[in-house]
Amino acid sequence: MIRLKNVSKIYGSGAQAIEALRHIDLEVPQGSIHGVIGLSGAGKSTLIRCVNLLERPTSGSVQVDGQELTRLSGPALNQARHQIGMIFQHFNLLSSRTVYANIALPLELMGMGKAAIQERVKPLLELTGLSDKTGTYPAELSGGQKQRVAIARALASRPKVLLCDEATSALDPQTTGSILELLKDINERLGLTILLITHEMEVVKSICHRVGLISDGMLVEEAEVGEFFTSPRTRLGREFLNDFLELEPPKALVERLEPEPSPRHHPVVRLAFSGDAVASPLISRLTRDCRIEVSILQAKVESIQDRTLGLMIAELIGDQEQTRAALAYLERHDLNVEVLGHVKRDA
Numbered sequence: 062m063i064r065l066k067n068v069s070k071i072y073g074s075g076a077q078a079i080e081a082l083r084h085i086d087l088e089v090p091q092g093s094i095h096g097v098i099g100l101s102g103a104g105k106s107t108l109i110r111c112v113n114l115l116e117r118p119t120s121g122s123v124q125v126d127g128q129e130l131t132r133l134s135g136p137a138l139n140q141a142r143h144q145i146g147m148i149f150q151h152f153n154l155l156s157s158r159t160v161y162a163n164i165a166l167p168l169e170l171m172g173m174g175k176a177a178i179q180e181r182v183k184p185l186l187e188l189t190g191l192s193d194k195t196g197t198y199p200a201e202l203s204g205g206q207k208q209r210v211a212i213a214r215a216l217a218s219r220p221k222v223l224l225c226d227e228a229t230s231a232l233d234p235q236t237t238g239s240i241l242e243l244l245k246d247i248n249e250r251l252g253l254t255i256l257l258i259t260h261e262m263e264v265v266k267s268i269c270h271r272v273g274l275i276s277d278g279m280l281v282e283e284a285e286v287g288e289f290f291t292s293p294r295t296r297l298g299r300e301f302l303n304d305f306l307e308l309e310p311p312k313a314l315v316e317r318l319e320p321e322p323s324p325r326h327h328p329v330v331r332l333a334f335s336g337d338a339v340a341s342p343l344i345s346r347l348t349r350d351c352r353i354e355v356s357i358l359q360a361k362v363e364s365i366q367d368r369t370l371g372l373m374i375a376e377l378i379g380d381q382e383q384t385r386a387a388l389a390y391l392e393r394h395d396l397n398v399e400v401l402g403h404v405k406r407d408a
């Protein structure tokens with residue numbers, strides 16, 4: 062449905078040139094919700110704006126619904142853009158127009174008659190929960206209501222794709238939740254393909270099916286959301302996850318960690334486990350089968366969509382052979398194991 066192939070974007074030229082996107086390949090299948098997460102300046106906005114050609118890529122191919130957009134310009138591009146709705150962090154509503162007139166605007170620009178517009182707008186007001194706000198002006202609306210108007214306006218031309226540019230970043234957590242619910246509902250009811258960019262793991266966790274991680278203009282990791290939250294493959298992915306889960310070893314311990322194992326040091330590990338492993342008494346089996354002791358430093362259980370994820374930071378106490386065997390045991394049982402370092406025991 063959305064297919065980017067080898068997309069690069071360079072702003073400026075010569076010594077001032079900024080490579081905002083480097084050789085991006087991205088595929089978002091019809092009907093799925095795909096998130097792209099990254100730090101500030103990573104290239105998220107540039108990426109999403111390249112999909113509807115608000116920014117023209119310097120090179121590469123952009124296909125939406127099988128149509129190559131980079132070959133289009135003028136009226137043909139405008140026509141193709143009717144297939145692509147977009148919402149923004151700051152809503153971009155016209156303050157001089159009522160809720161109804163904001164939603165109707167793209168249809169007026171398409172030359173649609175009044176009666177046909179009314180037929181389109183009414184169900185959109187219902188879908189977005191704005192039926193009682195028809196004649197209200199944006200200044201009298203809350204942030205969440207403004208974003209609902211923006212969503213209804215984006216859907217007015219019956220697009221196949223919705224692009225969300227940090228759509229919940231200006232909203233409080235509760236309103237964010239209700240807007241994400243609305244997007245999920247629209248995705249399910251209308252089969253709308255959604256590409257969203259965000260810097261918030263909560264957004265990815267709540268509604269995305271797949272997620273890509275962008276860093277320095279490159280997509281460095283891509284995975285199903287459940288997989289990304291259980292076993293991110295890159296260091297940046299692990300940093301995003303650890304910040305989100307607030308699961309870091311105590312500072313005093315981090316300062317004592319040595320990178321290499323030795324006979325007098327014990328491994329400190331971060332364990333992530335999902336599925337059956339969450340429910341089974343793995344740690345007690347580990348202590349029994351490998352004859353080690355486990356000191357649990359932190360632990361929590363998270364629900365990620367329909368998966369349960371267990372996380373733990375623990376010290377494995379035993380001689381080198383025993384702790385090596387324990388690490389192999391954990392990996393054999395499909396736990397994601399990361400050795401954070403090795404710590405010397407005082408006793």
Ligand SMILES: Nc1ncnc2c1ncn2[C@@H]1O[C@H](COP(=O)(O)OP(=O)(O)OP(=O)(O)O)[C@@H](O)[C@H]1O
Pocket residue numbers: 072073079080081099100101102103104105106107108260
């Ligand atoms: N119009 C522009 N002209 C020149 N450079 C730009 C332009 N837009 C973005 N950039 C640069 O391109 C890089 C990527 O910016 P972009 O806005 O895409 O990142 P982002 O991940 O969306 O960041 P943020 O979350 O802070 O909005 C940055 O180095 C930025 O300074």
